Amino acid sequence: MSSFRRDKKEEEEGGGNPFQNLDKTTLLQEARYFNETPVNHRKCTLILTKILYLLNHGDQELTTQEATEIFFATTKLFQSKDVVLRRLVYLLIKELSSQAQDVIIVTSSLTKDMTGKEDLYRAAAIRALCSITDSTMLQAIERYMKQAIVDKNPAVSSAALVSALHLSATVPDLVRRWANEAQEAIMSDNMMVSYHALGVVVGSRRNDRLSTVKLITKLAKSSLRTPYGVCLLIRHAAKLAEEDGNDASDVYIDFIESCLRHKSEIVVYEAAHAIVNLRKSARDLAQAVSVLQIFCGSSKATLRLAGARTLAKLTAKHPNAVAACAVDLENLISDPNRSVATLAVTTLLATGAESSIDRLMKQISTFMSEISDEFKIVVVRAIKRLCTKYPRKHQSLAAFLAGMLRDEGGLEYKTAIADAIIALVEENPDAKETGLAHLCEFIEDCEHTSLAVRILHVLGREGPKARQPSRYIRFIYNRVILESGPVRAAAVSAVARFGAARPELMPNISVLLARCTVDDDDEVRDRAIYYSAILESGDKDLVDEYILNVPKPNPVLLEKALRDHIANTPNSPFDIDTIPVLAEAVEVKETPAEIEQRKPAAVSREEQYADQLNVIPGIEKIGPPFKTCETVDLTEAETEYRIRCVKHVFARHLVLQFECLNTLSDQLLEKVHVRLEPPAGYQLLGEVACNELPYDKQGSVFLLLQFPDNPMETLGSFGATLEFNVRDCDPTTGEPEPGEGYADSYPLEEVTIGCAEQMRAKAMTDDWEATWERAASAAEACDTFGLSQNDVGEAAATVCEYLGWPKSSISGDAVKEIRGGGMWRGGVPVLVRAKLAAAGGAVTMQLTARSPREDIATVLLAAIG
Known part of the structure; x- marks a missing residue:
């Protein structure tokens, strides 16, 4: 009895989760109870609740057979009249619709409930029916859906409208036919019905x-x-x-x-939020700012949070407009809701003067321990911007960040602080020593492997540039002694960079690397032996290419290329230079004091189109894609057919992907292909046509070509014409009329292939001059050009565009200099140097290109000439 009383007390205090130990096998056996007659609705309700919990929270996934068994057992419960049980049945049908087979069998039962007199069943039945019915079966219940949309019961009407919103993603043409009923429902007295109806009507007209x-x-x-x-x-x-x-x-x-x-x-x-995000001029923001200012003084915490958060966002574009709200924001610093206080302080930091920073930082420190990591990150980002805005305050700001780094917090919070200190080190030379010292202190007790590896990488990159680089080697080598395998391997790489960048440290570095060659971890030993061999060779080219400036191939495309290589040509050598490098992350300006939502990882263009290219027969045999160029429009935006071209460049081949969109609702295009007129030297190897192009659904046509052997012949334009067969359609139903239709064509703009498409730019390093001198023995092509532009800056930007270099390659004021480096398709390295000067109203340029292949160097000059 004592045991029983203890369990009862735990239950009263909250206890544990009664469903946390659910077993899938037991539930499958319990589901057989659904077959018994009469139905015990209480027991069945409990079993259904367990199944729903398992589907949504459990780590035991159902197989297709198990899901089907449970589904068919659940259908026996339609004979029960219990409201709670029936609604759980509808929920389970929705959950199992994507896993079980033959779920369409309950359509008649759901349709009966949907059209019945019991309003408690109808709304749930509509949602379940629309989740399991395919596009062909939906037409059979279309009449019932239209009736449900205008039903007097708001729950039924809202359920039909929300289901229509979900269906518009898969069958937009069908939902478009319900727009009249939805438009009638917009004027409903029920708020939710009117809101959902407006969403359906606007969605049906989005094109x-x-x-x-x-x-x-x-x-x-x-x-x-x-x-x-x-x-x-x-x-x-x-x-x-x-x-x-x-x-x-x-x-x-x-x-x-x-x-x-x-x-x-x-x-x-x-x-107010719309105006803040829409207007360009601060003069027009007065009304919206006044409203947000009133919100900041509201007695409701939600309005104060909304006002402070939107004003914080506004500081990015118009800090002067927010400065007028300084008094209201000052009052929010002591707000009992610490989220509001955090936003107020960080907004004041972004708009205030340098003299007020120390006072505000003291106020922040009083409640830092009371706010969540999410808002602590907001503070960190605000301080990061202050480091850029007021570089003279780097000492106090770095000390504050270091103090936060020592406090408790999760990985995301600590990473935000480390990012701020790293940005301070990279942007402010005076803060380099201070920032690196704080990072060294942090990794002594860092419990996050990924963050420790990141900081070691920064120390290896920035440490050799410091006044006393040797002081950081001790902290790095401590990681080799004390940390896990991945951290030790990162420490070895960081130590090697010190030896590569600072020759005077080589004796000590050699000793440290030699000790690492007997490490227990294979990765650590291999790196130590690898770097020791490169450093002891004394070859500057090897050191630069394999230690200091190592290109990072895209891991996704590298894996795919290795699989294709093993499957098709396992005996030939693999050329890693043909793999696109990992694109450098472009820093996006953060919105001050804005809590950003988690964004999906950035994906390169090559990765985006990798799966689409698999439809081309034999595509895996021509190697990995060297470069996927940006999309080019071949038609005007308002035309009936919108065609865009994506150029996929391989080592010896070119794939032209024509993305086609039919904007005419009364036409169905069939047998869509592109007639191409390639320049001399190109060979058309194959085409993958688009069999069918319905209204408002994108399709693609692929053409596979082989580049000419002579690089000079690769420069040119392709004439292109879209050819297809047209079948007229009923605009309301989308059904094509009987008959074969008629042939038609549509002219497209020319597709141009130049140097930029065949070149992959490489980020230039600080020792570009040394790299240029080391390439002195390579083939060189040089010429002087008179350019058509009058402005030297505009001319330099145009040259970079022709050659495929980023505009960051341009330097200088009166005399512009372009320093570019990259890789020609097939893995041929190229260096380019150009000097541009304006004289007599014209721009003159001297262009020099160096490459192991003279024909590649010459073709770069031809692209300008």
Whole structure:
């Protein structure tokens, strides 16, 4: 009995999760109870709850057979009249629809519930039915869906509208036919029905701009009953205002500004938020800032948070507009909601003077321990921007960051602090020693392997540039003695960079690397032996290429290329230079004091199109893609057929991918292909046509060509014509009319292939001059050109565009110099140097190219000439 009482007490105090020890096998056996008659609704409800929990929270995934068994057992529960049980049945049908087989069998039962008199069943039945029914079966229930949309019961109407919103992603043509009923539901007295109906109507017109403009203009003049609908209307009006010119957008902006006087707070905030994100001039922000200022003084914490957060975002573009709210933001520093206080302080830091920084930093330190990591990261980002804005304050700011680094926190929080200190080290030479010292101190107790590896990489890159580089070697070598395998391997790489960049340290570095050659970890030993051999060779080219400036191939494409190589040509050597390098992360300006949502990892263009290229027969035999160029429009945006070209460059081959979009709802295009007129020397090896191109669905046509052997012949333009067979369609149903249709063609703009498409630029290092001198023995081509531009800066940018170099390659003021380096397709290195000067109203350029292949160096000059 004592044991029983103890368990009861634990249950009263909250206890544990009663479902945490669920077993899939036991649940499959319990599901057989659904077959018994009569149905015990209480027991079945508990079993269904367990299954739903397992599907949503458990780590035991159901197989297709198991899901099908549970699904068919669940269908026996339709005989029960218990409301709770039936609603759980609908939920389970939705959950199992993607895993079980033959779920379509319950369509008749769901249709019966959908059209029945029991309103408690109808809404849930509509949602379940639309989640399991395919596009062909949906037409059978279309009449019922239209009736449900205009149903007097708001739950039923809203369920039908939300289901239509979900279906618009898969069968937009079918949902478009329900727009009239949805438009009628916009005027419903129920707020949610009106809101969902507006979403359906706007979604059905997303590809018809004129129709969307008419709808937004009409509804803006009427008074919608739902504040949620008005918010949606504001978002679409803001989108139209951004797309239109200044004069045409006045109508939408006037509507948004009128919403600042709406009786609903959510509408007022949405309007202010839209204006803040839309307007370009601070003069036009006065009304929105006034509203946000009032929010900051509200008694509601949600409004204070909304006002402070939006003002924080506004500081990125218009800090002067936010400066007027300084008094209100000062009052929020002591706000009991620490999230609001954090936003207020970080906004004041972004807009305040240098003299107020120390005072604000003291106020931050008083509540840092009380806020979550999410808002601590906001503070860190604000301090990071202060380091850039006020470089003379680096000592106090770095000390504050170091103190935060020693406090408790998760990986994301510590990474944000490390990023701030690393940015300080890289941007401010005076702060290099201080920042590196703080990083060295941190890695002594760093518990996150990935962060320790990152900091060791920074120490290896920035440490050799310091005044006393030897002081950092001790901290790095301590990691070899004390840390795990990955950290020890990173420490070996960092030590090797010291030896490569500072020859005077080589004796000590050699000893340290020799000790690492007997490490227990294979990776550590291999790196130590590898770097020791390179450093002891004394070859500057080897040291530069394999230690100091190592290209990083894209890991996804490298894996794919290795698999193809092993499958097709395992006996031939693998050339890693043909793999695209990992694109450097472009730093995006962060919004001050804005909590950013987690974004998906950036994916290169080569990775985006890798799967699409697999439709080309034999594509795996021509090697990995060297470069995927940016998309080029071959038609105007307003034309009936929108065609874009993507050029995929391989070592010896070229793939032209034509992305086609049919914007005519009364036409179906079949047998779509492109007739190409390639320049002399190109060989057309094959084409993959697009069999069918319905309205508003993108398809692609692929053409595989082989480059000419002579690089000079690769420069040129391709004439292109789109050819297809047209079948007329019913615009409402999308069904093609009987018959074979008729042939038609559509001229496209020319596709140009130049040097930029065949060149992959490489980031230049600080020792570019030494690299240029080491290439003195390579083949060289040199010429002088008179350029058509009058401005030397514009001329330099145009030359970089022709050659495929980034604009960061340009330096100088009166006399511009271009220093570029890269790789020609097939792995041929290239260096380019150009000097441009303006004289007599014209720009003269001397261009020199060096490469192991003279024909490649010559073709670079031909691209300019």
